[in-house]
Amino acid sequence: MQLTPLVNYLDSFLNVASIKDYPEAHNGLQLANDGQVTRIAVAVDACAAVIEKAVEQQASLLLVHHGLFWGGLRPLTGSYYQKIKCAINHNLAIYSAHLPLDLHPEVGNNALLARALGLLDLKPALKVQDQRIGYVGHCDPIARTLFLEKLSQILEGPVHLAPGGPDQIKNVVVVSGGAGNLVASVPPEEVDTFVTGEGTHWTYQEAEERGINLIYGGHYATETFGVKALGALLEKEFNLPWSFLDHPTGL
DSSP: OBHHHHHHHHHHHTTGGGOOOOTTTOOEEEEOOSSBOSOEEEEEEOOHHHHHHHHHTTOSEEEEEEOTTTTOOOOSOHHHHHHHHHHHHTTOEEEEOSHHHHHOTTTOHHHHHHHHTTOEEEEEEEEETTEEEEEEEEEEEEEHHHHHHHHHHHHTSOOEEEEOSOSEEEEEEEOOSSOGGGGGGSOTTTOSEEEESOOOTTHHHHHHHHTOEEEEOOTTGGGSHHHHHHHHHHHHHHOOOEEEOOOOOOO
């Protein structure tokens, strides 16, 4: 498979050109290779450890959620230079999709996590960058303890609760990643629980005062869904083998 038509497919499928994002995102192809793709690796972060794993697996394209410039633009020196050099030396192209992957209704982190939780009648939820992000849905009333167990099983790790809402959960907003500060914009008259990855200290009191359950499942853990789904889609569409490179941060 040639790189250019594959990139064009991703740009179109993920609606990259139309979605506003943070300046550090630089969605799309961030690093080219010789123009050929024979194997895909997917991961949450374009960090050195992931790039090295992709090279070990002889991937020619790495798809990530957080790209090469997530920490901001910087001189190509030190460890930053070394990881870029590693990718170039081993002909590894890198493609990044941040909010386009969060927002996508089919392969997006938010939609997939909401469906895994069994939420019904999903609708776009909170406004970020002048667009709706995350999903709100409802479920049959479930004890908060059981909901926490279910979420922990889905994310394959512990979750943290700020128990500001009711013991019975019915209406839930899901926004993956570091969206905890958005709890201030969650309408308590419509939603009893907010599931996200991480947030700042004050969000505990904000959830408590607003009467909302705030659940942190981990930034990394809530954002593995999209890249995996994208890898599976590309295998189906283009018969390209793929693998998920797991490099959890615990955050």
